[in-house]
Amino acid sequence: MKQHDVVILGGGPAGSTAATILATAGLDVVVVEKEHFPRFHIGESLLPATVNIFERLGVHSAIRDCSVRKPGGKWLYGEKEVPGDFTQFDQKASFKDNPYSYLVERCTFDKILIDRSEDAGADVRFGTEVTELIYDGTRVTGVKCKSDHGQEYELRGRQIIDATGLRALIPSKLRLRKLTEPHRMGIYAQYAARPTRDDIHAGWFLGQMFYDGWTWLLKLPEDRFSVGAVMTVERFRKSGLSPAQMLEKLVEENPLLSQGMTEDRRRISDVMVTGNMGNSSEQLAGDGWVAIGDAAYFIDPCYSSGVHLAMKSAEMVADLVAAAPSSELICPTLFEDYTQKMRHHESTVHNMVDAFYIASRNTSVQKMVTTFQGGWFTRRFVTFVGGDFDRNSSYIGRVRRYCQFVGKLFGNDSRRTPANSPEYLHNAAASAPATAAAEAAEAA
Numbered sequence: 001m002k003q004h005d006v007v008i009l010g011g012g013p014a015g016s017t018a019a020t021i022l023a024t025a026g027l028d029v030v031v032v033e034k035e036h037f038p039r040f041h042i043g044e045s046l047l048p049a050t051v052n053i054f055e056r057l058g059v060h061s062a063i064r065d066c067s068v069r070k071p072g073g074k075w076l077y078g079e080k081e082v083p084g085d086f087t088q089f090d091q092k093a094s095f096k097d098n099p100y101s102y103l104v105e106r107c108t109f110d111k112i113l114i115d116r117s118e119d120a121g122a123d124v125r126f127g128t129e130v131t132e133l134i135y136d137g138t139r140v141t142g143v144k145c146k147s148d149h150g151q152e153y154e155l156r157g158r159q160i161i162d163a164t165g166l167r168a169l170i171p172s173k174l175r176l177r178k179l180t181e182p183h184r185m186g187i188y189a190q191y192a193a194r195p196t197r198d199d200i201h202a203g204w205f206l207g208q209m210f211y212d213g214w215t216w217l218l219k220l221p222e223d224r225f226s227v228g229a230v231m232t233v234e235r236f237r238k239s240g241l242s243p244a245q246m247l248e249k250l251v252e253e254n255p256l257l258s259q260g261m262t263e264d265r266r267r268i269s270d271v272m273v274t275g276n277m278g279n280s281s282e283q284l285a286g287d288g289w290v291a292i293g294d295a296a297y298f299i300d301p302c303y304s305s306g307v308h309l310a311m312k313s314a315e316m317v318a319d320l321v322a323a324a325p326s327s328e329l330i331c332p333t334l335f336e337d338y339t340q341k342m343r344h345h346e347s348t349v350h351n352m353v354d355a356f357y358i359a360s361r362n363t364s365v366q367k368m369v370t371t372f373q374g375g376w377f378t379r380r381f382v383t384f385v386g387g388d389f390d391r392n393s394s395y396i397g398r399v400r401r402y403c404q405f406v407g408k409l410f411g412n413d414s415r416r417t418p419a420n421s422p423e424y425l426h427n428a429a430a431s432a433p434a435t436a437a438a439e440a441a442e443a444a
């Protein structure tokens, strides 16, 4: 049986980025993708550091032509707003020459990326699912595939790259995948409407916290919106609502969602759900295989880090594989440095996500966050959330510790107002008067 240089499982941003780089380097690459493209995928808000990868792949102008230009992300805290304007980077930012990114429709974006892989010479098999791994001893040497016409066949590769997203095929089969607590889920849909705010119209990503969760609103091309929320599975279960009822309630009651779109808004897609959002593989590489993108780990999307990490991890792995001597077997040690860098990214972004959720539960922390804005703080923060996760880790660690400290000092809002009360689907900061009233009642 023919042995390919590389077999890539999954053709999302991670798989297609790896395929383009490897095929451009002259390697024989096969991509196995179970869907037919274009297909819907969530994850539309991108980071400026990723634009450097678009340039390298030669897809920047194609992406620019079908997207909304994104100047930054903005979080609403009651009456206050905290903008992360990408032009406020520090001088070492990797994106200082392109301080902007894009809001994309993933069906179009992912198709541009995979078309580029085919142009570079990769053999992409759409509508084909990877069902089993093939071993030679302990080494993964190939996969069994099934096309949607029922055809079953095997593929062998010198290196197998798992880019199957949250499915994380190899880590799951090898029982390396662990779920991180607490379980959160995403509920989302597309709406047709016009923006009511200039910042949304100008392409800003807008988010708003509620207790242990958040909502997002972002404009897509042609007066469509991506609308969604992330919350704990426990909270969703306790609500007794269906996903569609929950999203509709949020669109009615959450200030960002209810006021950010014109009243003639209309849902134009099904309401979709992603569960098990926090997970990570105990190993990122093993004998014959390596995991990239969400297949390596998934971090809460509150900082829109997923596509960047997918493409960045693909770039790192593809460069290593392309440079490895073609006559030798690739050892997992080739990916030691990759694993170390990815773990560093994972823990730093996790620290920031932790700080985010501490703030979501605590109005005092939100006040602190909104007070320390501007100058040095903002430049460090913007550089980090722009995608430079390899630097600023000590700064991010400190942010998290301050948030923890203030959070402990004042206690979570839920001690004062039940976390499941309706106002917690609104912004926690906006509910501060209710909290104050509850405190006054207690004191009386």
Ligand SMILES: Cc1cc2nc3c(=O)[nH]c(=O)nc-3n(C[C@H](O)[C@H](O)[C@H](O)COP(=O)(O)OP(=O)(O)OC[C@H]3O[C@@H](n4cnc5c(N)ncnc54)[C@H](O)[C@@H]3O)c2cc1C
Pocket: 009, 010, 011, 012, 013, 014, 015, 032, 033, 034, 035, 041, 042, 043, 044, 045, 046, 128, 129, 130, 131, 163, 164, 165, 166, 167, 169, 185, 186, 187, 188, 228, 274, 277, 292, 293, 294, 295, 301, 304, 305, 306, 307, 308, 310
């Ligand atoms: C609610 C929510 C909101 C998000 N928002 C953002 C955001 O705003 N910005 C951002 O950057 N990220 C966001 N993300 C994260 C983003 O969606 C992912 O990080 C990104 O898509 C990862 O890319 P990937 O290539 O690793 O995986 P994917 O894009 O998931 O691609 C994996 C591919 O593998 C294929 N596949 C799976 N199993 C098999 C199999 N057995 N055989 C063959 N093919 C297979 C799938 O069909 C898919 O095409 C969000 C995620 C969620 C859940």
